[in-house]
Amino acid sequence: MRHAFRVWDGPTRFFHWCLAALCVLLMVTGEAGWLRVHMLTGPAVLALILFRVVWGVIGSTTSRFASFVKGPTEIFAYIAVVKAGGRWPGVGHNPLGALSVLALLAVSAGMGLTGLFTSDDIETDGPLAPLVSSSMVKLVSGFHRLGGTAVLIVAGVHLAAILFYRFGKGEDLILPMITGMKTSEGENVPSLDFKSWRLAAMVCGISAAVVWGCIGYLTSLAE
Numbered sequence: 001m002r003h004a005f006r007v008w009d010g011p012t013r014f015f016h017w018c019l020a021a022l023c024v025l026l027m028v029t030g031e032a033g034w035l036r037v038h039m040l041t042g043p044a045v046l047a048l049i050l051f052r053v054v055w056g057v058i059g060s061t062t063s064r065f066a067s068f069v070k071g072p073t074e075i076f077a078y079i080a081v082v083k084a085g086g087r088w089p090g091v092g093h094n095p096l097g098a099l100s101v102l103a104l105l106a107v108s109a110g111m112g113l114t115g116l117f118t119s120d121d122i123e124t125d126g127p128l129a130p131l132v133s134s135s136m137v138k139l140v141s142g143f144h145r146l147g148g149t150a151v152l153i154v155a156g157v158h159l160a161a162i163l164f165y166r167f168g169k170g171e172d173l174i175l176p177m178i179t180g181m182k183t184s185e186g187e188n189v190p191s192l193d194f195k196s197w198r199l200a201a202m203v204c205g206i207s208a209a210v211v212w213g214c215i216g217y218l219t220s221l222a223e
Contacts, residue, residue: 003183003184004182004183004184005181005190005192006180006181006182006192006194007062007091007092007180007181007192008063008092008176008177008180009060009062009063009194009200010200011055011059011060011195011197011200011204012055012059012062012063013178013180015051015052019045019048022048023108023151023155025037026038026041026042026045026111027148029041030148035120036124038115039115039124039126042111042112042115042126043112043116043211043212045109045111045112046109046112046113046211047204047207047210047211047212049105049108049109050207050210051203051207051208054203054206054207055200055203058195058199058203059200060194060195061193061194062091062093063195067092068093068094068095068097069102070095070098074095075096077095078094078095078096082096082169087169091182091190097161100154100157100158103154104154104155104158107147107150107151107154110143110150111144111147111148111150111151114140114141114143114144116128116129116215117129117131117132117136117137118141119137119138119141125137127219128218128219130222131218131221131222162174
C-alpha cells in the first residue's frame with residue numbers, strides 16, 4: 001500500500017522556485033543588457049542564499065544540511081544501491097543529490113558576490129565596484145561572466161538528474177518540490193520535524209536586511 005507523507009516544507013520549496021526564477025531573470029537581463037534590473041536582482045539572490053544557509057541549520061529536518069550532506073562513504077554506498085537497481089531508503093535529498101544542491105548554492109552565491117564588483121565599462125557599475133581598483137573590477141567581471149557558464153552547467157546536470165530519476169528510476173522529484181508531498185511503498189512513514197512559516201519569514205527578513213544593509217554600508221564608504 002502506498003502512503004503519502006510530507007517531505008518538504010513550504011519555505012524550502014519557496015526558496016527552490018524563487019532561486020530558479022531569479023537565475024532565469026539574471027540570465028535574461030544579462031543577455032538583453034538590462035543591467036539595472038540585473039544589478040537589483042543580484043542582491044536578492046544573495047539574500048535568498050543567506051536564508052537557505054541559515055535554514056539549512058535551523059530549518060525542518062529535510063532542509064538541514066546535517067540530514068543530507070554526507071561523506072564519500074555514504075555517497076559511494078548510495079551509488080552502489082542505484083547501480084544495483086535498488087531504492088534508497090532515505091527521504092529528502094540523497095547523498096549524491098546533496099552535491100548538486102551545494103554546487104547550486106556555491107555558484108549562485110559566487111555570481112551574486114562577483115556581480116557587486118563588476119562593470120560594463122560604459123555606464124553601469126556594481127554597487128561595490130568603486131571600492132576596488134579598475135584592474136580588480138576587470139578581473140572580477142571576467143569571473144562573473146565565467147560564473148554564468150558555471151550556472152548553466154550545474155543547472156544542466158541538475159535537470160539531467162531529474163530526468164534520469166523520472167524516466168530511469170520511475171521517481172518524480174518535481175511534484176514533491178511543488179506540493180511538498182511524497183508517496184512511500186511501505187507502511188513506515190518517517191517522523192520529520194517541520195518548522196513554521198513564521199520562523200522562515202523572520203529568517204528571510206533578517207537575511208534581506210543583512211545583505212542590503214551590508215551593501216548600503218560598503219557603498220557609503222566609497223562616496
